[in-house]
Amino acid sequence: MQESSESKKEGMDRLELIALGASSTVIVVALIYWAIQISGVLEMLEMAYG
Amino acid sequence: MELLTFFEWAETSMLGSIGKTYGGVYAIGQSLHLMSLALLGGTVLVTDLRLLNVMLRDVPSEVVVESAHKWFRVALIVIISTGIFMAAAVATRMYYNPFYWAKMSALLTGIVFVFAIKRPLLKRPHASINPIVLKAVAVASIIIWFSVAATGRWIGFS
Numbered sequence: 001m002q003e004s005s006e007s008k009k010e011g012m013d014r015l016e017l018i019a020l021g022a023s024s025t026v027i028v029v030a031l032i033y034w035a036i037q038i039s040g041v042l043e044m045l046e047m048a049y050g
Numbered sequence: 051m052e053l054l055t056f057f058e059w060a061e062t063s064m065l066g067s068i069g070k071t072y073g074g075v076y077a078i079g080q081s082l083h084l085m086s087l088a089l090l091g092g093t094v095l096v097t098d099l100r101l102l103n104v105m106l107r108d109v110p111s112e113v114v115v116e117s118a119h120k121w122f123r124v125a126l127i128v129i130i131s132t133g134i135f136m137a138a139a140v141a142t143r144m145y146y147n148p149f150y151w152a153k154m155s156a157l158l159t160g161i162v163f164v165f166a167i168k169r170p171l172l173k174r175p176h177a178s179i180n181p182i183v184l185k186a187v188a189v190a191s192i193i194i195w196f197s198v199a200a201t202g203r204w205i206g207f208s
Contacts, residue, residue: 016183019171022163023183023190030193033152 054145061141069139076139083132087199090125093118094195098188101176111176119169126161149208153201160194 012020060066069076099105100114137144144150168187171179 012180012183015167015171016180019167019187020180020183022167023186026159026163026190026194027186030197033197 054142057141057145060138063138065135066138066141069135076136079132079135082128083136086125086128086132087202090122090129091195091199093122093125094191097122098192101184101188112172115172115176122164144205147205147208149201149204153198153205156194156197156201160191160198163191163194 061070069079096106097115097118100107100109100111106114137150168191171183171187176184
């Protein structure tokens with residue numbers, strides 16, 4: 001608990017910053033990738049069924 | 051070009067020939083692959099939903115993470131072994147399938163993410179880690195392994 005409050009006081013350390021950066025990148029890239037895939041499927045469905 | 055040569059060689063190798071010739075052996079490999087994917091998905095969901103405070107809130111997250119990680123490693127080894135066997139049988143087709151490469155990219159991202167970022171971070175007492183970081187890591191982890199599973203299934207439908 002003491003360590004926890006110390007950490008919060010000091011802010012994030014290097015590993016935490018790397019983890020946050022990598023996680024944010026993964027989330028953004030995955031959202032873009034799946035948005036493109038889903039829009040591709042919707043476009044194909046529209047061409048096929050109007 | 052060299053990569054294609056490797057895939058062509060894999061298809062004609064003993065591993066590729068066994069998968070192509072004996073449907074029963076291929077089916078066993080595929081079943082093991084899917085079961086280990088289910089196991090891996092289970093360990094990922096248990097770990098990450100605990101980190102998000104969604105489930106198993108009465109169990110310390112350190113205990114959940116450590117217990118699940120042992121089975122995660124087992125599942126990953128079986129997934130990779132059976133995956134190589136399955137891919138060898140249809141290697142040339144896999145080479146030209148964009149979802150195969152999407153799955154490999156997601157799998158590689160997942161392995162690097164787990165062993166280079168998530169594990170070193172979660173070895174610390176979780177109370178000492180910034181909660182925003184913990185939650186971001188959990189969400190990213192779920193998304194990565196979802197992508198591995200989804201692109202993997204997409205291979206079969208493309």
